[in-house]
Amino acid sequence: MLAERMKNFSGSQTSGMRNRARKLRAEGVHVVNFAAGELDRDTSSSIKDAVHKAIESGRTQYTDTLGIAELREQVARKVTQKTGATYTADEVGFTAGAKQALFNANFVLFQPGDEVIIPSPYWVTLPEQVRLAGATPVALPTAHNDFQINIDELAKAITPRTRGLILNTPHNPTGVVYPATTLKKVAELALQHDLVCLFDECYDELVYAPAAHHNIVKLVPEMKARTVLIGSLSKSYCMAGWRAGFFAAPQPVVKAIANLQSHIASNPSNLVQYAALTALAPINDAFVAGNLEQLHSQRDIARQLLAKIPGLPFVEPEGAFYLFPDVSSLLNKSFKGQPVENVERLAEMLLEHAHIAVVPGSAFGSDRHVRISYAIPTKEIVAGLTHLDQFVQSLS
Ligand SMILES: Cc1ncc(COP(=O)(O)O)c(C=O)c1O
Numbered sequence: 314m315l316a317e318r319m320k321n322f323s324g325s326q327t328s329g330m331r332n333r334a335r336k337l338r339a340e341g342v343h344v345v346n347f348a349a350g351e352l353d354r355d356t357s358s359s360i361k362d363a364v365h366k367a368i369e370s371g372r373t374q375y376t377d378t379l380g381i382a383e384l385r386e387q388v389a390r391k392v393t394q395k396t397g398a399t400y401t402a403d404e405v406g407f408t409a410g411a412k413q414a415l416f417n418a419n420f421v422l423f424q425p426g427d428e429v430i431i432p433s434p435y436w437v438t439l440p441e442q443v444r445l446a447g448a449t450p451v452a453l454p455t456a457h458n459d460f461q462i463n464i465d466e467l468a469k470a471i472t473p474r475t476r477g478l479i480l481n482t483p484h485n486p487t488g489v490v491y492p493a494t495t496l497k498k499v500a501e502l503a504l505q506h507d508l509v510c511l512f513d514e515c516y517d518e519l520v521y522a523p524a525a526h527h528n529i530v531k532l533v534p535e536m537k538a539r540t541v542l543i544g545s546l547s548k549s550y551c552m553a554g555w556r557a558g559f560f561a562a563p564q565p566v567v568k569a570i571a572n573l574q575s576h577i578a579s580n581p582s583n584l585v586q587y588a589a590l591t592a593l594a595p596i597n598d599a600f601v602a603g604n605l606e607q608l609h610s611q612r613d614i615a616r617q618l619l620a621k622i623p624g625l626p627f628v629e630p631e632g633a634f635y636l637f638p639d640v641s642s643l644l645n646k647s648f649k650g651q652p653v654e655n656v657e658r659l660a661e662m663l664l665e666h667a668h669i670a671v672v673p674g675s676a677f678g679s680d681r682h683v684r685i686s687y688a689i690p691t692k693e694i695v696a697g698l699t700h701l702d703q704f705v706q707s708l709s
Contacts (some may be wrong), residue, residue: 386406436485480511
């Protein structure tokens with residue numbers, strides 16, 4: 314019954330683990346949820362007030378597909394600030410989450426026959442969206458290089474069919490941040506081979522000093538003409554469920570995206586646009602700074618505890634809110650006679666026997682890792698990593 318394009322196409326495994334953890338919780342089991350892709354904090358009161366006000370003012374109509382003028386101006390100001398390049402309101406758009414912005418960009422830029430390079434491991438959705446556009450995702454392995462891009466390997470992966478690359482920094486699932494030197498070299502290759510760059514910086518405000526986030530357009534201004542910048546309000550503003558994201562791109566790309574989206578979902582929720590207008594205003598800077606500070610201490614606790622568990626090496630995370638330990642030393646062992654066959658089975662066993670939800674690395678293109686999100690209360694981090702330690706000790 315289903316169309317050919319849905320063959321081998323599956324739902325997001327990150328949502329899958331979240332749902333299973335939720336189900337166990339509903340049965341009364343206390344599950345430590347290391348599978349979350351969002352902070353466990355509430356949206357700020359100024360954002361909530363803005364939406365109440367929008368309701369009272371009757372903001373119930375359709376808006377322009379890519380958002381009300383004030384919001385597009387606000388987004389343009391934000392992107393101008395991030396890049397040091399001037400962006401106008403017609404070079405940006407507001408979407409129902411960064412996921413929609415990324416999908417739209419893939420769909421209007423890539424087509425059958427095109428190859429799109431994505432450093433691997435990758436956020437689960439990136440290659441699927443390339444496939445949905447009919448193009449071919451090409452994974453660029455990075456695990457052997459502490460999840461950093463090796464420029465010579467990237468150069469070798471470029472073929473006459475390569476049309477673009479998708480970069481995500483700070484990185485989900487590994488927590489690494491790409492250094493300026495790497496991004497400059499990547500930009501050089503993109504310019505040399507006429508590649509489009511989708512630059513996903515959904516976690517740009519969640520970087521732990523002394524590490525710093527680098528924007529590719531800021532580093533190499535010529536990249537502005539071939540880059541789609543992608544931003545999200547889900548993470549730093551605790552608005553994941555609101556569905557609020559944005560993008561900045563050359564005008565023809567923005568126009569094509571507006572045309573595409575006008576036939577799919579029209580505008581993102583009018584009310585959410587008013588919430589975003591307030592979220593992106595300076596009044597919320599302190600809220601974001603507070604979230605970063607809290608995550609910084611959670612990161613430090615999580616990495617200290619994880620480092621004490623033998624046989625689970627990990628690369629120091631400098632941004633976002635994930636640890637991505639290599640669990641391959643557990644894969645030839647067994648728990649009470651049951652073999653730990655692969656990372657998916659490990660994640661199932663951890664949920665069932667240690668009551669902790671993690672996301673298997675297979676969701677991100679790795680069969681040797683699991684992703685642990687530390688954007689949960691410190692008490693939960695401590696309890697969950699203690700359970701993980703006990704589970705690891707019990708393997709034979
Ligand atoms: C790297 C990356 N890009 C995009 C998104 C999507 O964010 P949004 O909630 O704004 O759709 C996520 C969410 O987890 C992400 O991790």
